[in-house]
Amino acid sequence: MIKNKNKRTRHPRLRKVFLISFIIVILLCVIETIQSNTYIDVENITFRNSDIPDSFDGVKIVQISDYHNQGEHYADRLIKKISEQKPDYIFITGDIIDSSRTNIDKADYLFKGISEIAPCYMVWGNHEPRITDEKIASLIKSIEDNGIDILENEFEYIRRGNDKIMLTGMNGTMYKAVTDTYPDEDVFSIWLHHFPEDIKVITNISSYSHAKADLIFSGHAHGGLIRFPFKDGLYAPGQGMLPEYTSGEYEYNGTHMIVSRGLGNSGYSLRFMDPFHLVVCTLENE
Secondary structure, eight states: OHHHHHHHHHHHHHHHHHHHHHHHHHHHHHHHHHHHTTOEEEEEEEEEOTTSOGGGTTOEEEEEOOOTTOOHHHHHHHHHHHHHHOOSEEEEESOSSOTTSOOHHHHHHHHHHHHTTSOEEEEOOSSGGGSOHHHHHHHHHHHHHTTOEEOSSEEEEEEETTEEEEEEEESSSOHHHHHTTOOSSOOOEEEEESOGGGHHHHHHHHHTSSSOOOEEEEOOSGGGSBOOTTOOOSEETTTEESOSOOSEEEEETTEEEEEOOOSSOSTTOOOBSOOEEEEEEEEEOO
């Protein structure tokens, strides 16, 4: 009888330990969710390539992607963080607005802040084409008023000192139509394109031109939304479950790609172990 009593007294203790452990795990998950949806992680990446012109050696680029109308208070933190990096150029790789809760004023607030820091170059994502004609007209006016250069399936040169690099901005899939217009000269080539899953197409098509894509800046994947150690993420639009391209550096046949996890959430989605991502890329002539 005494043994049975001792066994019975152990169960409440086990239940208490289990309950406390469960509460701790829940609290840790809540804290991590809050951090992933508020904290801005700055990642410094050095891209080395012997074709980078001397005048661009040491140039610093900040990438902004997938902002999704986060709003003024967050924008103030973001603008301050970008300013602290002292970039030479800012590349914007789409989805500054969100088609499900579009607010042009929030986008304009961000554009005003970043355009005072450095020259800005931009391409559309998948959300901008979804908004109404009236809103897209307001968005374009804001972009132009703030002196931001939109590249819509076209290329241009960025000049620095006596050197230049080619910057191509793609919104759709008119890759060959753009590369067919490339001049007959070898020049270091950067692409801005929202969709990272297109790296192989861009690499293959640009390889036939006179300016193969050396470096691509992309976004869209939101880091896979839920990340675990040593994993690329759980799900990304355009790539599905267990996506291949979600964050950081990738390479395919000599073309390198940098993917931003994004700086906002689309609709009512949330992240886990996947904080907002500000890419700072320094070019170096190795």
